[in-house]
Amino acid sequence: MHRPRPAEAEFADELAVVRPDLVARYAAELPGARAAVLTRLWRGLTHEPLPWVVAREAGREGLTLRLADGRRLHGPHPDPYATAASVGEVRLDGIAYDRPAHLMTDLGVPHGTDFAAELADSVASLALSRASQGSPSKSRPVHDWEWEQRVVDGHPYHPNCRSRPGFSVAEQLAYGPEHRPLVRLGLVPVPATECLATGEWPDELRDGERLLLPVHPWQAEHVLKRRTSEGLDAHPLMSLRTLAVAGDRHVKTALSARLTSSVRDISVYSIGVSATLSEFAQTLARRMDGLLHFTRTLGAATANSPDLAAVLRESPRLYGDRVLPVAALATTDLPASPAWLAEFARLALTAGLRLLEHGVALEAHGQNLLVVLSPSDAPVGLVYRDLADIRISPARLARHGIPVPELSGRVVTDDVTTLRRKLFGSLVAGALAGTAGSATALRGALESAVRDLPRTPDLVALLERPLPTKALTLMRLSPGTPGDQWTELPNPLL
Known part of the structure; x- marks a missing residue:
């Protein structure tokens, strides 16, 4: 089957021009990066409801997938919660594949x-990230953004953990957090009368009757073209x-590029509801007895376009x-x-x-959820x-006497399955699983953690049913299907 020129070679050529000192390290990191992405892909192939996988047969020497066209794909027994495991190769009708892109091409499935x-x-991006980062530092970061920049491999379970199509090697080095750059955000003046703004937009980002919207330099060059x-x-997070x-502020910018699964713009809808959600979250925090805080949204503005917007x-x-973000815990002991x-x-x-x-389900994955550590490293x-x-x-909310915020749209739902998927998929199958690093470690942590929790119907569902998680591979192979798609993983507590 015809294969285009490998991304690995294209990256090497660009790197030879912009950072020749990294070429040898990049080449050395490629085998490990292939295995890391293949491991994530194999997890998806073995656990997601892919229509062209008709059976999965476990044997003493691994797992075999029977495909709809009669072929067989064989690999090791997968631990869906493992983060350090490495799948070096899988075999399609006896032919070994160590490169995930080659495997997906030769599977010949729709949108493959x-x-x-x-x-x-x-x-290629993962190898570049590992090459640039070098040996992990043993010292504790001083700044909060330094914790974030220690996360090199990206999403622990997504095959597109470091996919950044549309970014050159030079742009990845200039903007990727793991490369530790200093980024200069641009400012675009927009008449306030042409903006939707919520919260308090700061004076230093105003110019008379105009709002100055922070813009990522990649967005300015490739999308806004201005x-x-x-x-x-x-400092990128x-x-x-x-x-x-x-000033202890974070700026969320529009970035109309596909990173892992989604195009990272900022919808006009999210700007419109940001102040209401932020106020509501502070109400919730007061009920949490200090267990959980929410970062306040200071201001949000859009020029009525998802390509030109920002949140402070x-x-x-x-x-x-x-x-530190939960995802950064893996960089500690x-x-x-x-x-x-x-x-x-x-x-x-x-x-x-x-x-x-x-009445609130968090998207509590390792990026959105952060842990506060005491001086003795206890999670407090x-x-x-x-x-x-x-x-x-x-x-x-009404059942618990909590005033319902004036909201509509996608954030509002009473569907129990949707609510549980949102929390269990992000927190348990995401943040906790990624921190534990294996089914065995996750089971031990959960068994201890749930003993004294109130036995609500939600806890019973968590204890007694398969664990929902986003079907990340299926979603990338279903470009015509909007929204999230889901699968179920073996519950480590069963």
């Missing part, structure tokens, strides 16, 4: 060609489009001297302690299930940021 290109980009005035020095600026939020560091992991799981489940019972609190994807149940 485009997905294969994303997988190739993910491998020059911007001098703006703000910023895990999401790449959100950056830390002076307070930094999570306002809630503790040491606050804390999760290696079963006792520490159990205490963290107890804290996270207590907060998440209490909010769910009251949580911080949640980015309210755009939470779900709110008016019926549950």
